Amino acid sequence: MKSYVFPGIIEDSILSIGSWQIPYMRTQEFSKMNLESEKILLDLIGCKNGRTIIYTGSGTGAMDAVVANYVTTKNKAFIINGGTFGERWSLLCDYYKCDCYNYIIPFAKDINYDDLEKQIAVEKPDVLLCQHHETSSGQLFDLKKISDICHKYYISLVVDVISSFLVEELDMDKLGIDICITSTQKGLNIPPGLSIVFFSSRLNDYGYNHESYYFDFNSNFDNLKRGQTPFSPATTLYLQLHMRLKQLEASGVDANIKRVQNSALYFRELCEMYSWNIPAETPSYAITGFYVNNKSSRIFRSLIEEFDTFIMPGAQEGFYRVSHMGLQSREDLLELARHIHEIEVR
Numbered sequence: 339m340k341s342y343v344f345p346g347i348i349e350d351s352i353l354s355i356g357s358w359q360i361p362y363m364r365t366q367e368f369s370k371m372n373l374e375s376e377k378i379l380l381d382l383i384g385c386k387n388g389r390t391i392i393y394t395g396s397g398t399g400a401m402d403a404v405v406a407n408y409v410t411t412k413n414k415a416f417i418i419n420g421g422t423f424g425e426r427w428s429l430l431c432d433y434y435k436c437d438c439y440n441y442i443i444p445f446a447k448d449i450n451y452d453d454l455e456k457q458i459a460v461e462k463p464d465v466l467l468c469q470h471h472e473t474s475s476g477q478l479f480d481l482k483k484i485s486d487i488c489h490k491y492y493i494s495l496v497v498d499v500i501s502s503f504l505v506e507e508l509d510m511d512k513l514g515i516d517i518c519i520t521s522t523q524k525g526l527n528i529p530p531g532l533s534i535v536f537f538s539s540r541l542n543d544y545g546y547n548h549e550s551y552y553f554d555f556n557s558n559f560d561n562l563k564r565g566q567t568p569f570s571p572a573t574t575l576y577l578q579l580h581m582r583l584k585q586l587e588a589s590g591v592d593a594n595i596k597r598v599q600n601s602a603l604y605f606r607e608l609c610e611m612y613s614w615n616i617p618a619e620t621p622s623y624a625i626t627g628f629y630v631n632n633k634s635s636r637i638f639r640s641l642i643e644e645f646d647t648f649i650m651p652g653a654q655e656g657f658y659r660v661s662h663m664g665l666q667s668r669e670d671l672l673e674l675a676r677h678i679h680e681i682e683v684r
């Protein structure tokens with residue numbers, strides 16, 4: 339199988355953990371491992387003296403947790419809504435009845451940051467929710483510019499870095515971000531099923547709400563003091579996460595960013611060769627989103643049926659997304675591009 343979806347092709351050493359018998363988790367060994375994972379995660383994202391919560395649940399679970407525990411303590415949220423995932427913040431705010439303003443960005447466009455500041459000055463929010471990379475289009479937003487505006491107006495910044503963590507430069511402390519969230523099946527490149535909330539040390543004594551039983555921040559923090567979780571963790575995934583983090587700690591984030599970046603830049607050369615248009619104004623390295631020339635060709639299904647290859651369809655006709663976060667070689671990408679071309683010219 340060739341996979342350019344999330345998580346993509348995973349390293350054998352990580353995959354093989356999936357075939358182990360499951361160790362009991364209420365042990366010193368599990369606690370020690372979990373606390374070590376937390377420490378490495380905080381180092382990788384530049385969040386000194388901060389905390390994490392690792393949930394068994396996909397990325398949206400962590401988004402839900404942040405809105406239920408944190409955004410509900412605020413008066414007004416400002417949402418940068420640049421696609422499917424920005425929209426998800428908005429739906430969650432509606433669900434928990436949080437007052438919010440949707441700042442809509444057209445598909446694959448960057449933010450007009452001067453206009454953003456003007457709108458923020460008018461709306462006067464106390465928390466801003468955004469994505470670093472809007473995965474539905476491939477558009478990357480400028481977190482430095484967003485965080486500068488937030489600091490100028492004393493707004494707490496919450497960023498969904500689910501598809502940028504470990505593939506784009508990111509330092510929570512330098513950017514003054516209060517909360518970041520990510521999940522395992524994107525940049526971490528391990529199976530789906532865990533999501534991670536990162537908390538800046540500025541929030542150490544924060545008074546959270548208790549609008550969610552399962553996702554309650556305080557009960558998770560209390561258990562985590564001894565390396566435990568309030569409910570049964572997906573033990574296998576915690577083991578896979580730990581091994582992956584040890585690898586990243588040894589090789590460094592920069593090497594991972596470089597690997598993904600090289601793949602993305604090479605695939606974009608191939609897109610240019612076949613005249614496939616990339617709509618994102620400032621594309622992230624995480625994925626390449628592109629329009630093929632023959633919009634009615636059956637690319638998605640034919641790749642599966644004939645070549646055992648997975649790419650992601652997009653929200654628009656003829657728009658496809660190829661993830662660069664999994665393992666892939668230049669030869670793989672060249673073969674993928676040839677297959678797509680072969681199907682579209684039939």
Ligand SMILES: *Cc1c(COP(=O)(O)O)cnc(C)c1O
Binds near residue numbers: 399423469471501524
């Ligand atoms: C994948 C993703 C999510 C979460 O999706 P899940 O299916 O719940 O894991 C959220 N935000 C972004 C930007 C994503 O790429």
